[in-house]
Amino acid sequence: MASSRARARRVGVQVSGEDNLQQLAEMLRPLAGQKVRIGMQGDAELAMIAGVHEYGSIKMNIPARSFIGTGKKKGQAAIGKLVRAGVTEIAHGRKSVDSLFTEIGETGLDRMKKNFERIKQPPLSARYAAHKTGPRKLLQREEELHDSLTYDIVPKGE
Numbered sequence: 001m002a003s004s005r006a007r008a009r010r011v012g013v014q015v016s017g018e019d020n021l022q023q024l025a026e027m028l029r030p031l032a033g034q035k036v037r038i039g040m041q042g043d044a045e046l047a048m049i050a051g052v053h054e055y056g057s058i059k060m061n062i063p064a065r066s067f068i069g070t071g072k073k074k075g076q077a078a079i080g081k082l083v084r085a086g087v088t089e090i091a092h093g094r095k096s097v098d099s100l101f102t103e104i105g106e107t108g109l110d111r112m113k114k115n116f117e118r119i120k121q122p123p124l125s126a127r128y129a130a131h132k133t134g135p136r137k138l139l140q141r142e143e144e145l146h147d148s149l150t151y152d153i154v155p156k157g158e
Contacts, residue, residue: 033156040068101153
């Protein structure tokens with residue numbers, strides 16, 4: 001999985017005087033100890049191909065066709081909304097931390113896969129397209145790359 005930058009946002013959970021703050025802190029504490037990583041897993045060759053597609057290669061004259069970074073950006077709003085609602089549900093005892101992390105992973109993975117399926121730019125160069133035989137797919141090993149997209153839940157610091 002690619003390295004990621006940590007990001008923290010405040011979630012508005014209102015607490016009344018009747019709530020037990022110690023109990024609330026215990027319910028929310030596991031949120032701070034784990035993170036969801038969304039990306040791809042595969043062998044070294046597939047990772048190299050994914051890197052070339054993600055960032056491009058001047059040496060190989062391949063333009064960037066980002067599917068991980070742009071997929072992450074497209075999932076941020078949905079994940080943010082899910083987290084805000086999920087933390088409130090955890091605080092009220094209606095949801096577990098594990099189920100929230102799973103929902104985050106599945107939502108982010110879904111957005112990344114949908115983004116992957118929409119990649120059409122930049123198109124193949126006319127020179128390359130003229131010599132290419134078979135289907136004119138933009139991404140090499142497209143099906144394997146798509147299937148390698150995954151998420152996992154790990155302790156922070158990993």
